[in-house]
Amino acid sequence: MIDQLVNIYPKKRRHKFTMTAKTSQKRNGSKTGIRRENERAILEAAESVFAEFGYRGATTSLIAERAGIPKPNLHYYFPTKEALYREVVDNIFNIWLDAADSFDDCDDPAEALTRYISKKMDISRDHPMGSKVWANEILQKAPVIHDYLETVLKDWTNSRVAIIQRWIDEGRIDQVNPETLLYMIWATTQHYADFNHQIETLNGGKPLSDDRFEAAKQQVVDIILTGIGAGRAPAP
């Protein structure tokens, strides 16, 4: 997905080789079962550690420990901490971009927004670590994905702003600032991933049940749709 990422953390010492998504992809065909399983375990552990501590706070020792392998083996599969981080970020991008498509499946504002909000809530449920890595990146002023924000995210946002503006012009929803609406959707849906520790604590130390989560999803949809005068989505 991202062949070229910006150079970050120039103060660190440089390395001879940096694995990119492309070179990793190229080797997919010849991966042994051991390699595939170890890479999967490392990426999963890395996602959780980077989500919790950000790039700088994460340590390769902790990632290796959570992956259940000795630290040198981690460097065998991913030559540098930075290369590993880029792979993790890359994986998250793909998930988020896929979700974005649900915005375009339908031209009815109520139905399109219902699908998009629901999909974003599902991602917060299924991939909370990815959302947290993204949050950490933004808190750190996006050293890795900054140009990505300026290109892919900006283009995606502009095109959806245009869609929302058209709905307004056609009188199908109230006059709202499209960006403000998008930020509200992003903030509210991602809150269920990024702040899930706070939500769990307020919920008596336990995660929201499936029923409670589904109810929250429906409430978020209802409040936002009602709030912008789009009413409820028609039954499918």
Place this chain on the structure above:
Amino acid sequence: MIDQLVNIYPKKRRHKFTMTAKTSQKRNGSKTGIRRENERAILEAAESVFAEFGYRGATTSLIAERAGIPKPNLHYYFPTKEALYREVVDNIFNIWLDAADSFDDCDDPAEALTRYISKKMDISRDHPMGSKVWANEILQKAPVIHDYLETVLKDWTNSRVAIIQRWIDEGRIDQVNPETLLYMIWATTQHYADFNHQIETLNGGKPLSDDRFEAAKQQVVDIILTGIGAGRAPAP
């Protein structure tokens, strides 16, 4: 505010003395101008560094550099990185708790929520670093403030949930889950602090103007109040 904070990061080496908010307070009367100014500069620098990198990712060197003092001087004023972090977190607690009061100034749901949302938006504008330190704490599963979430925040939340539930029972707002409404308010308002780098990037690399920010504040109030059937707040 917080005299006793939980023990964190037990793996790190221990220190002979940990400054608490109380001991620091006790010395207020005899502070020289130099001490006061240096402590202020250090705390401001620390807030921005902890906001950006979290506790583990932050370095005392960077804090000292941003404060414009040599690193050993930082340790002269704050004996450990952890003590400094606790002071920063303590400062933020006070701001957030003050804001919470605006919820109780009025019994009319539209007016109370308008005041609370507006106040929270103002805090995101005026103290974005504090909000980011909080966000980092939650992402890291709140190693410092965990018991605070379970006591102060839980009590505050419960009492406001009761207020919202009463409004529902009296038919003054729609049937909504009170927690879901609160999370939506927190998420949306804090988004303007925690994700301001993303918002700025999408805004052409510049911060939102005062006018745009005020408009966003009004929109957030309008969408949420309309969304829960509270209508607009009566003119003051």
Place this chain on the structure above:
DNA sequence: GTCTATAGAATGATAGAC
């Protein structure tokens, strides 16, 4: 109160035997 110099621990990464 200030700051040079540095101790002691942890970190990212590598060498090289198996």
Place this chain on the structure above:
DNA sequence: GTCTATCATTCTATAGAC
């Protein structure tokens, strides 16, 4: 492919001269 041993760097914190 795996892992013990270890290096070079960076970190928190302190000693001690001024």
